[in-house]
Amino acid sequence: MTLDPLLTVEGLTITLANGTEPLVSDLTFSIAAGETLALVGESGSGKSLTAQALLGLLPTGVFAPALGQATLSGISGNLLVPDVAARVRGAHVAMIFQEPMSALNPVMTVGAQIAEVLEFHAPHLSPLGRQAAVAAALTEVQLDAERIAASYPHQLSGGQRQRAMIAMALVAQPKLLIADEPTTALDVTVQAEILQLLRTLQRRHAMAMLFITHDLDVVAQVADRVAVMQAGRIVEMGTVAEVTQAPKHPYTRRLWAAQPRHLPPRPKGCRQTGMSTSASPNEADTACAAVPSDASILDARNLRVYFPIQRGVLRRTVGYVKALDGVDLTIRRGEVVAVVGESGSGKSTLGRAVLGLQPLTAGTLSLFGTPMQNRPRHAWQPVRRRVQVVFQDPFASLNPKRRIGALITEPMAVHRIGVDDADRWQRAQAWVTALGLPAETLQRYPHEFSGGQRQRIAIAKALALEPELLVCDEITSALDVTLQAEILQRLAHLVVERGLSLLFITHNMAVVEYLADRVVVLYRGKVVESGETATVLNRPEHPYTQQLLTAAGFNR
Structure with a gap:
């Protein structure tokens, strides 16, 4: 039985105001009430442009008026006409953006921002009625309504901000929800919670959902049907089972083949003891030597990083946030050690401590056999070349x-x-x-x-x-699956070719499975489990590790 479509899009075409080549070309699809259509593709394929066009948010002067027809059941007019889109936006069609910190107003409380939606779309409500509706919306997304409503965005965690965005999107009870990469920057457990929340709310409100993502594992969890976009066109569409189990288009097959679980095995082989400053990338293949397995380049013992909690006019210290609390870590030359855990577990603090960017409260840190704990900045100068870092957001760095x-x-x-x-x-x-x-x-x-x-x-x-140790802090979290595959494979070859060691901070367990030799699981500043990658992923012992793997779809 085929359900009547709630949203119907026919021939959507988007071009730049001064361009002739379309960025989105002849897009046609439909979504029924209660159905989720996942729009999948690499950056630049036109996914977000499609969403912006449906909401009338394409910047004028930059883009020519969108061509085609988009209709919403029960609403007269073409959504691609800005005046029609403005009439339905928020009340009938709502959107969740990728980065809630950028989408939320930093100088307004969360409650005031949600109430503002109601002022515009439900003017009949009294102030008390709006307040009650805001509380109900926050409660529905499993937040402490009183506290969150009075908080500013910067006072919330990433998961809380995303839940607040969902509450804001749904407070006017729209028929269609557009979710643009809503879980990209979230750790695996929070991502699982957000996806489950969206499914629950969709069933409760019988909404249609257009879910934009590049994460193919997420598609299997949330979608009913999949549309694969390449260069502004839909190249394949079908049910999740059809597209994931028997993809027909070469581009779809390439996307699925680029997932870490489907990549060729990580290269193994001899490892270099280090490269001279005269070496270039192409010379690495010719100078390979065996490396002793016990040649540690990083040895950390009982690392503690405490941040004081200060209150009162005199800013008295009343306690401590224990970001790291007795962490031990060893990395050998040519070894990849992954550090996993949810946001706030201490992963990035550990990376900063290893780099000398975060003073230690206690513990010892040795790099290349030299004690480095609490050394003055100038003492780190000889080590800086040998230890480098790649941050999560390259644009900021x-x-x-x-x-x-x-x-x-x-x-x-x-x-x-x-x-x-x-x-x-x-x-x-x-x-x-x-x-x-x-x-x-x-x-x-x-x-x-x-x-x-x-x-x-x-x-x-x-x-x-030419570092000997590279600290990678969530470097693949916002990348398309094909770009992620390219970078992972290049790093894997550098480990073999140059004896490079990696401290790989991530929440992506599939990446860990492909790249890491050993895994360290952090929870609230403590190491709760560590060991060889295959052992930890196949036979996790700690309940928190089991929770991480379950949330990531590792049901072994």
């Missing part, structure tokens, strides 16, 4: 006013890598091309690249210093 070439070669000059500027420029070119970017990348600025390209630039910048 790359100076927007400098060209890529300067960003990569300047640290090389500081650490005296290369004989002269021309040599350093050649090395920078070699690294960006080794990571799949054109040589002319060096002449451009960070804003000229996509998120995946910026992440590869950040990795090239770190690797250009």
Whole structure:
């Protein structure tokens, strides 16, 4: 039995105001009430543009008026006409954005922002009625209504902000909910909770949902049907079972093959003892030597990082937040150690402590056999080249006013890598091309690249210093599955070719399974489980590890 469509889109076409080539071309699909259609594709495929067009949010002057027809059951007019979209937006069609911290007003409380939606779409409600509706909406998404309503966005965790966004989207009881990458930046347990919440609310309100994502594991959890987009066109559509189990289009098959579980086995082999400053990426294949398995480059014992809780006019210390509480960590040369745990578990604090960016409250930290705990900043200078970091957000870590070439070669000059500027420029070119970017990348600025390209630039910048230990802090969390696969495979080869060691901070258990030799599970600042990757993933002992794996779909 085929349900009548709630939303029908026919021939949607989007072009730039000054362009002729469409960014979205002849898109046709429908969604029934209570149904979830997942829109899947890489960055730049047109997924978010499609959502913006349905809401009338395409920037005027940048884009030409959208062509085609989009109708919502019970509503007259074409949603692609801005005036019609403005009439239904919020009341009949609502949206959850990828980054709630950017979507929420930082100077208004959460309660005031939800009440503002009701002022516009339910003007008949009295102030007390709006207050009651706000409390009901927050309670429905399993938040403490009184506390959250009085809080500002920065006072909430990522999961709480996303729940507040869902409450704001649903408070006017829309017929259609558009969710644009709503779980991308969330850890695995919070992601599972948000997905379950969306399913529950959808059934309760009989909503249709357009779920935009690049995470194919999420598709299987939330969607009824899947539409795969490539270069602005839908290349395949069908039920989740049809598209995931028997994909027909080559692009769909490539997306599924790029998942960590489907990648070729991680390369194994000899490991280098280290590269001289005269080495380039292409020389790594010819200088491989065996590395003793007990050659530790990082040895941390009983690491503690406490942050004081201060209250009162005199700011007296009344307690401590124990971000790290007795953590032990060892990394050998050529080894990949993954640190997993939910937000707030202490993963990033551990990474900052290893880098000397976070003072230790107690404990010992040894790098390359040298004690480094609580050393002054200048004492870290000789170690900086040997230990590098790639952060989660490359745009925030790359100076927007400098060209890529300067960003990569300047640290090389500081650490005296290369004989002269021309040599350093050649090395920078070699690294960006080794990571799949054109040589002319060096002449451009960070804003000229996509998120995946910026992440590869950040990795090239770190690797250009020929480090022996690379700290990777959630570097694949916001990447498309194909870009993620490229970066994982490149890092895996560097581990073999150059003896590179990785401290890989992540919440993606599939990435851990592919890349890591050992896993350390952090929970509230403590190591609750550690061991060989296969052992921890197949036979987890601690209940928290079991919870993480269940949330990630590792039902073994």
